[in-house]
Amino acid sequence: MATFIAIDAMGGDYGLEVTIPASLQALKDNSSLHLILVGDQDEISLRIQREGGEYSKRVTIQHASQQVGMDELPSSALRKKKDSSMRVAINQVKDGAAGACVSAGNTGALMATSRFVLKMLPGIDRPAISAELPTKLGTCYMLDLGANIEATPESLLQFAVMGAELVSAVSGGAKSNPSIGLLNIGEEEIKGNEMVKRAAALLSASDLNYYGFVEGDDIFKGTVDVVVCDGFVGNIALKASEGIAHMVSHFIKYEFKRNLLTKMVALIAMPILNRFKQRIDPSNYNGASLLGLRGIVVKSHGGTDVKGFCNAIKVAAAEVEHAIPAKIEAHLHNTFIDS
Amino acid sequence: MATFIAIDAMGGDYGLEVTIPASLQALKDNSSLHLILVGDQDEISLRIQREGGEYSKRVTIQHASQQVGMDELPSSALRKKKDSSMRVAINQVKDGAAGACVSAGNTGALMATSRFVLKMLPGIDRPAISAELPTKLGTCYMLDLGANIEATPESLLQFAVMGAELVSAVSGGAKSNPSIGLLNIGEEEIKGNEMVKRAAALLSASDLNYYGFVEGDDIFKGTVDVVVCDGFVGNIALKASEGIAHMVSHFIKYEFKRNLLTKMVALIAMPILNRFKQRIDPSNYNGASLLGLRGIVVKSHGGTDVKGFCNAIKVAAAEVEHAIPAKIEAHLHNTFIDS
Numbered sequence: 170m171a172t173f174i175a176i177d178a179m180g181g182d183y184g185l186e187v188t189i190p191a192s193l194q195a196l197k198d199n200s201s202l203h204l205i206l207v208g209d210q211d212e213i214s215l216r217i218q219r220e221g222g223e224y225s226k227r228v229t230i231q232h233a234s235q236q237v238g239m240d241e242l243p244s245s246a247l248r249k250k251k252d253s254s255m256r257v258a259i260n261q262v263k264d265g266a267a268g269a270c271v272s273a274g275n276t277g278a279l280m281a282t283s284r285f286v287l288k289m290l291p292g293i294d295r296p297a298i299s300a301e302l303p304t305k306l307g308t309c310y311m312l313d314l315g316a317n318i319e320a321t322p323e324s325l326l327q328f329a330v331m332g333a334e335l336v337s338a339v340s341g342g343a344k345s346n347p348s349i350g351l352l353n354i355g356e357e358e359i360k361g362n363e364m365v366k367r368a369a370a371l372l373s374a375s376d377l378n379y380y381g382f383v384e385g386d387d388i389f390k391g392t393v394d395v396v397v398c399d400g401f402v403g404n405i406a407l408k409a410s411e412g413i414a415h416m417v418s419h420f421i422k423y424e425f426k427r428n429l430l431t432k433m434v435a436l437i438a439m440p441i442l443n444r445f446k447q448r449i450d451p452s453n454y455n456g457a458s459l460l461g462l463r464g465i466v467v468k469s470h471g472g473t474d475v476k477g478f479c480n481a482i483k484v485a486a487a488e489v490e491h492a493i494p495a496k497i498e499a500h501l502h503n504t505f506i507d508s
Numbered sequence: 509m510a511t512f513i514a515i516d517a518m519g520g521d522y523g524l525e526v527t528i529p530a531s532l533q534a535l536k537d538n539s540s541l542h543l544i545l546v547g548d549q550d551e552i553s554l555r556i557q558r559e560g561g562e563y564s565k566r567v568t569i570q571h572a573s574q575q576v577g578m579d580e581l582p583s584s585a586l587r588k589k590k591d592s593s594m595r596v597a598i599n600q601v602k603d604g605a606a607g608a609c610v611s612a613g614n615t616g617a618l619m620a621t622s623r624f625v626l627k628m629l630p631g632i633d634r635p636a637i638s639a640e641l642p643t644k645l646g647t648c649y650m651l652d653l654g655a656n657i658e659a660t661p662e663s664l665l666q667f668a669v670m671g672a673e674l675v676s677a678v679s680g681g682a683k684s685n686p687s688i689g690l691l692n693i694g695e696e697e698i699k700g701n702e703m704v705k706r707a708a709a710l711l712s713a714s715d716l717n718y719y720g721f722v723e724g725d726d727i728f729k730g731t732v733d734v735v736v737c738d739g740f741v742g743n744i745a746l747k748a749s750e751g752i753a754h755m756v757s758h759f760i761k762y763e764f765k766r767n768l769l770t771k772m773v774a775l776i777a778m779p780i781l782n783r784f785k786q787r788i789d790p791s792n793y794n795g796a797s798l799l800g801l802r803g804i805v806v807k808s809h810g811g812t813d814v815k816g817f818c819n820a821i822k823v824a825a826a827e828v829e830h831a832i833p834a835k836i837e838a839h840l841h842n843t844f845i846d847s
Binding site: 303304305315318319352354361362384385386387388389390398400401402404405406407408409410411412413414415416417419420421424425427431434435437438441442444445448449 | 642643644654657658691693700701723724725726727728729737739740741743744745746747748749750751752753754755756758759760763764766770773774776777780781783784787788
């Protein structure tokens with residue numbers, strides 16, 4: 170069955186420079202994929218004519234006359250950018266022309282516009298941002314990564330349900346009952362703030378496979394399949410981890426480039442260092458899901474490269490294939506009706 | 509001038525196995541250091557007689573009949589362990605026998621006992637845990653790392669004053685007016701929760717060198733000298749970073765140990781990898797300060813090695829040398845009297 174995905178072709182730090190080659194790569198990798206490229210019609214057609222080749226057949230261009238700035242306020246994007254590439258791409262999902270939308274644009278605007286256009290699933294107040302992260306044992310999913318600055322115990326339970334459904338679906342049954350950890354500053358029952366303690370009580374009483382509290386280092390140990398936290402903590406933990414990973418790569422490069430001798434060793438060690446790099450390459454994990462909407466929206470990092478944006482398209486395609494919003498809705502219905 | 513430091517010799521995961529060799533190493537490295545080793549008199553004397561050599565002259569043993577368990581509740585430690593090695597070591601600071609105390613014991617008990625015995629500086633409600641972290645450009649200090657699960661805008665301002673005084677003093681004047689960043693999920697003024705926004709207003713109006721909001725990745729970029737946050741966020745960010753650093757080392761080892769060929773390359777690359785490892789070695793950063801007390805207390809990681817515990821003793825010695833509590837008290841007095 171064909172999968173249609175709308176691409177905000179103008180979004181991100183590099184716009185068409187990244188979105189077009191990434192789209193063509195995604196079409197090459199997945200023969201049932203069709204892409205609706207949204208943005209400046211002339212610019213996009215020119216590029217597709219030049220670079221599209223055989224994949225042009227699976228490309229539709231949808232014109233949009235505006236762009237949302239990377240620093241634009243969400244309220245301004247909503248009010249003044251009704252014909253932005255971001256908004257028109259999301260409209261494709263609402264209208265049923267696309268099963269998902271992918272954007273590397275401004276996160277706040279993408280969230281506000283998605284919520285306004287697509288609306289939330291019943292019982293969910295705001296979207297949560299979820300992403301797959303590498304762990305020592307494989308990968309885990311963490312949410313919320315910054316969609317909400319504050320959370321209630323109830324919203325943490327909703328995040329857990331959404332994360333569990335996402336993992337269970339995209340793992341293809343390998344993780345049919347994913348374990349859920351609640352991010353806290355200690356494993357003991359006595360630790361943590363009131364909000365986290367109340368969320369723990371809700372999770373314990375739910376039908377989820379609740380593991381208990383996990384600490385910051387458990388994220389990367391692979392202790393659980395899904396790590397749940399509020400968006401303030403989640404965003405800071407994620408960015409701190411990105412920061413240290415970046416620092417580590419910087420120091421490895423620095424030490425191997427120190428002098429002629431170390432550069433020669435680097436040449437010999439290159440294949441090993443590349444395999445290592447591959448394991449934590451952010452491009453392989455690019456594509457965060459805005460969960461809780463009545464439709465699929467995937468946020469790419471603004472500064473990602475072709476490989477990274479292509480990965481975000483793959484994330485969206487997998488969510489379409491597994492009908493994630495419908496699964497979340499069914500689980501939420503059961504959880505909250507039963508309880 | 510001689511510096512006296514009390515050591516909770518029984519604390520930590522390995523007790524005397526780590527604290528005794530680390531103490532002797534610290535005495536070797538610093539000829540003006542005197543240590544008061546607190547714990548089981550017989551066990552400690554036996555070891556000092558056997559291993560102490562010429563450094564025995566700068567060791568005093570103070571008997572304590574109890575130990576605080578690593579998982580013991582702070583309230584229980586306070587009530588039932590009045591003759592614990594931890595409590596007696598802190599008493600040395602209160603009585604003026606030592607300028608500082610170092611313990612690798614249970615953090616909650618150390619905090620509660622320090623607060624009970626030493627009391628807080630005027631205007632500070634609870635201690636904050638601060639530690640030095642590696643950055644791309646050198647190091648920074650971050651606080652609070654978990655002493656407080658919640659913070660008020662006023663307490664974040666207090667953390668900033670304490671961090672600034674610590675950095676200014678221990679940098680030996682190199683950073684006389686340290687830059688302060690407030691950890692948030694965005695750099696724009698519009699982002700962040702109310703608590704952080706109100707803290708930003710207090711910091712802007714203070715006499716501190718306030719940089720503005722910083723994000724998780726800024727910690728390791730070296731954007732500022734002091735990163736201020738509440739203990740819940742700080743603890744999670746720190747542990748998440750430790751987790752990813754650990755994962756990265758694990759993957760490097762894994763890739764270099766893959767087969768005979770990669771093992772041979774590892775042999776050649778060893779000096780480079782060791783220099784790299786040295787840069788992020790947690791032992792070099794072990795020793796977190798409990799700031800805001802009327803005395804110096806340094807917390808070592810419970811599972812640290814000899815090198816790490818020795819580093820914690822050095823951190824304490826530097827704080828004694830620079831009379832940190834007095835400097836914090838003076839600055840707090842000025843800040844809160846002026847404002």
